Amino acid sequence: MSRAPAPDPELLPAEIEVGERLRELGLDTALDLDAMAALSNVFRAANAARSQLERSVLTVHDLSFTAFTVLWVLWVWGEHEFRDVAANSGITKGTLTGVLSTLERRQLVERRRHDEDRRRLYVALTRRGTSLMSKLFVTFNRGESAIAAGLDPGERHELARLLRKLQRSVEGVDQSGPGNG
Amino acid sequence: MSRAPAPDPELLPAEIEVGERLRELGLDTALDLDAMAALSNVFRAANAARSQLERSVLTVHDLSFTAFTVLWVLWVWGEHEFRDVAANSGITKGTLTGVLSTLERRQLVERRRHDEDRRRLYVALTRRGTSLMSKLFVTFNRGESAIAAGLDPGERHELARLLRKLQRSVEGVDQSGPGNG
């Protein structure tokens, strides 16, 4: 479906097609195509990497990406408060409740009420969960390594640097409005 | 929770903490930290940008990110076959069935059977859907622009280039195994 060669041979096929289509629609001048290119590739790359890691590493352990993230947060930090686990895993407390129920049923985590404030909850890996993560994270990281091997070391650093900058920018946009720049 | 200043001041707080923690666990030498940094930032940046765009642009229209993606695919390409819409939106056919039901109920899309092969389905925006997207995509793109404004133009190009390379790398890993490099 490609037409004349795109000016930038680095573009993915999907991008070439969309770019030409937006030109046909007369929208290419009305849009910030640079921003669109940057962000749509963030989304696509994240989806692709996540799917690949789920398929090759997580599915055999019957774990979703989010379940793995929660286990990872607990593995790195040890027993932690429920609300902090949610924050560090990037999900809401409502979602974490469900994910923990699944992991508890699998006997990978356990919940414990705070001694003094019974509203609060601690969460920790079980021995079984710790044992799983000790092996699984190395495998997961090998999967990350295989994916990142397509970039040279300088490129990996640069990618990480640009993405951090982007995250800071998102935070800046988030706080735009009264009282902020 | 930060300890002595991290060697790289560009790191996000969460990364500094995790890096120190992995050192404490004696894992820093066993892991590919560059790959981990690159990929974890892809996931975090994608989540942050997606949440920001959902909050600021999509929620007021009662649209999920995926619903918007489907509308966008139909807006750019016009009436399209169901299976291609799923592929271009990055979701399975099962998921698309549900998303289309939601959008159909909102009278934003319509389904039409193929004239000759009644297994196949065409999907198109309704006039209402087209009208919504004509306004919404510009707003969405402005949101993208606000986020990407944290990077200068050269950085945006470089980010997109590195992410494309990463996607190609994922594809290469996906096909690794018998019959492939």
Added chain:
DNA sequence: CGACTATCGTTTGGACCCGAATGATTAACG
């Protein structure tokens, strides 16, 4: 032509995702 295989979108079952409401618990106030 009938039998068999393949393809299509839907359905199923289970998991996740969110915002908002809820009940239990704690903190603050007069």
Added chain:
DNA sequence: CGTTAATCATTCGGGTCCAAACGATAGTCG
């Protein structure tokens, strides 16, 4: 001390996400 407000995790309702099975339809084969 009782009342009110705030905080916590869970529940609710609705949407999404997947793989696999399913029923309808089309293609292939002998």
